[in-house]
Amino acid sequence: MAEKDQAALSPTFVPDRVGVVGLGLMGGSFAKALAAAGREVYGWNRTHSVTEMAEIETIAGELTDKTIPTCELIILAGYPQVSIDWLGEMANLISPGAIVIDTVGVKRIICERCGKISEGQPWTFVGCHPMAGTQYSGFAHARANMFHNAPMVVVPPQMDDFERVAILERLKHLLEPCGFGSFTLSTAENHDRMIAYTSQLAHVVSNAYVKSPTAQEHKGFSAGSYKDLTRVARLNAPMWTELFLDNADNLSREVGTIIENLQAYKDAIDARDAEKLQTLLAEGDRLKREAEAR
């Protein structure tokens, strides 16, 4: 990142004012949480009717050429490519000293592209991924308490420690009404590797789970385990396609790993090998306990 002389540029933002780009489940929830705490929120959405709906109860107005320079915090909450495109187009309107974050579920591509756009600009881009959500999409399902106690993964840009601490403190203050449970600092590479497992694989497995023909007869024969395994089978297919392909290397490896592991159980079952099967099951039980104890 080029050196910045932020002191030479006067901020044009109104303290604590927030702009939200993309008023879906994530952006809508940020808007609702921040507005509920009295913060002034300006919003933009590709489909304009959603912005109008948000104006009824949540946002103070539209995020436009006029209001962009007045925001201290801008949250990019659209699909990956939409977020990158928006930032590229609006980069010169953003106030000196402002912080721009995103909420995208992959970080390598976002931090690289948005980092590049922010080079030489008097504002700072910080990659973020709030680890929350539901199986539903859209502003109507957004809610002010979406991020309560959720982990927030933060990928700070290259900067010296002093600058980084200052930026993170400001960011925590700005997001305080969201009630995040923790802030986890990470590199983009580590984030994408972890998320392929904790979130993306879960969606693939759940989506695959319902493809058994037996799924359509489950009523009267299912309890909590079926419900849990298939909850995120419902998903926004275009969005997840983009996220998966932006993290194809990591996700492919995780899908391969679970296929291999599943095959081991199938082999033991087919061989009616009780000892092997019990060893496999006990191993999973142990690993789950260990994972939660860490």
Added chain:
Amino acid sequence: MAEKDQAALSPTFVPDRVGVVGLGLMGGSFAKALAAAGREVYGWNRTHSVTEMAEIETIAGELTDKTIPTCELIILAGYPQVSIDWLGEMANLISPGAIVIDTVGVKRIICERCGKISEGQPWTFVGCHPMAGTQYSGFAHARANMFHNAPMVVVPPQMDDFERVAILERLKHLLEPCGFGSFTLSTAENHDRMIAYTSQLAHVVSNAYVKSPTAQEHKGFSAGSYKDLTRVARLNAPMWTELFLDNADNLSREVGTIIENLQAYKDAIDARDAEKLQTLLAEGDRLKREAEAR
């Protein structure tokens, strides 16, 4: 089943009195639910200290040669083979007119073996599978509300319709304090086919999910989807091994199906084929909606 002349034999049971064989998570929950409703419950457990623990607050006494003949309902809630062995040993002690049910998660082997034991006896065996549970085991985790609103799958024996209706009505009355949400009649074959998918596959997939090395680093990077997918990774390995091998044909087929489906996503990801990947994801989303709408 041999013809029975139950009228010729006088019941020795005390109305509504219940015997529970195996005081684990399931048996313990039946005992707690029925005792809380004022029913007299007698219990037996392979490890005797558990029976003693249950005697403190839950059961009226031990299920013995003396109390077995006084029970109107006997619930076999142990592992499959333990349940079968107990019934074979105690068959002649059970009161004329009594109902014996089991709670085992597979029904073909249980209904065949227990059905055989009940042949010519003046009591009736009804295969049952309460679709409830948690990832924990043992009496300490049992609770009176375990079955609230849960589906109860019932596999009635071969009998004429009039007899079957009478038995089911009595069973519903006897189990009324458990608060089951529904009673689903099924054949043993259909039950085992369904349960391989709705319950057994869920445990295999969840158990396999935690075997990725990434699982041990998940803290700070996980949200609801990881939690849901891995909840039942914790399991009682010896019990599930027995259940899985008693349903090996159905379970193997379901594990094979999900492996095949997962491979299709992996292929699309490896080929960076966005169109194919989106089609696969949209198909899962649609099938999940359809499964819940039925």
